[in-house]
Amino acid sequence: MTEKILVVGAIIVDDLDRPTRLLAARRCRPAELAGRWEFPGGKVEPGEEPTAALIREIAEELRVEIEVGAELAHPAAGCWPISSVYAMRVWFVRITSGEPVPADSHDAVRWTETSDLGQLDWLPADVAVVQALVREIPEKLDVDGFRARHPRL
Numbered sequence: 006m007t008e009k010i011l012v013v014g015a016i017i018v019d020d021l022d023r024p025t026r027l028l029a030a031r032r033c034r035p036a037e038l039a040g041r042w043e044f045p046g047g048k049v050e051p052g053e054e055p056t057a058a059l060i061r062e063i064a065e066e067l068r069v070e071i072e073v074g075a076e077l078a079h080p081a082a083g084c085w086p087i088s089s090v091y092a093m094r095v096w097f098v099r100i101t102s103g104e105p106v107p108a109d110s111h112d113a114v115r116w117t118e119t120s121d122l123g124q125l126d127w128l129p130a131d132v133a134v135v136q137a138l139v140r141e142i143p144e145k146l147d148v149d150g151f152r153a154r155h156p157r158l
């Protein structure tokens with residue numbers, strides 16, 4: 006069986022310990038995904054560390070530097086399924102330098118209160134990730150707790 010291509014995504018939060026807002030990005034390409042919201046990021050290149058790919062993608066797409074925090078792993082599989090071709094891993098991250106601006110992958114970025122996440126029209130594969138976030142929000146997005154409850158496989 007062929008390995009799926011790994012996509013990495015950033016859950017950009019205002020504070021890694023006590024997040025209250027999250028930066029969602031609206032895709033502008035390809036046409037079938039345009040207008041839907043996602044966790045900015047992209048494909049890991051051959052030989053690249055996933056978190057290095059995340060830092061690279063966020064610099065390319067939003068022109069900011071980030072610190073990578075805890076991973077939000079799929080509770081059973083580790084990776085979040087996207088399609089027969091792609092699987093995704095996502096991490097909480099914090100911006101350490103710069104102001105996020107959409108480059109060529111997005112036409113909007115929006116800081117969203119964690120309570121309003123369900124209002125956005127997310128990419129289909131991201132809905133499960135958002136649901137996992139929403140389930141955890143009453144616990145103030147306790148990222149250490151996340152790490153304990155969703156250990157990487």
Ligand SMILES: Nc1nc2c([nH]c(=O)n2[C@H]2C[C@H](O)[C@@H](COP(=O)(O)OP(=O)(O)OP(=O)(O)O)O2)c(=O)[nH]1
Pocket residue numbers: 012013014038043044045046047048049062087091093110128129130131
């Ligand atoms: N970045 C990202 N991609 C996602 C998410 N959810 C989801 O289904 N995808 C899909 C969309 C794409 O089909 C696939 C790859 O993502 P991408 O197009 O952002 O990758 P990339 O930046 O490396 O792409 P490119 O420069 O080669 O065009 O993953 C998400 O939350 N973030």
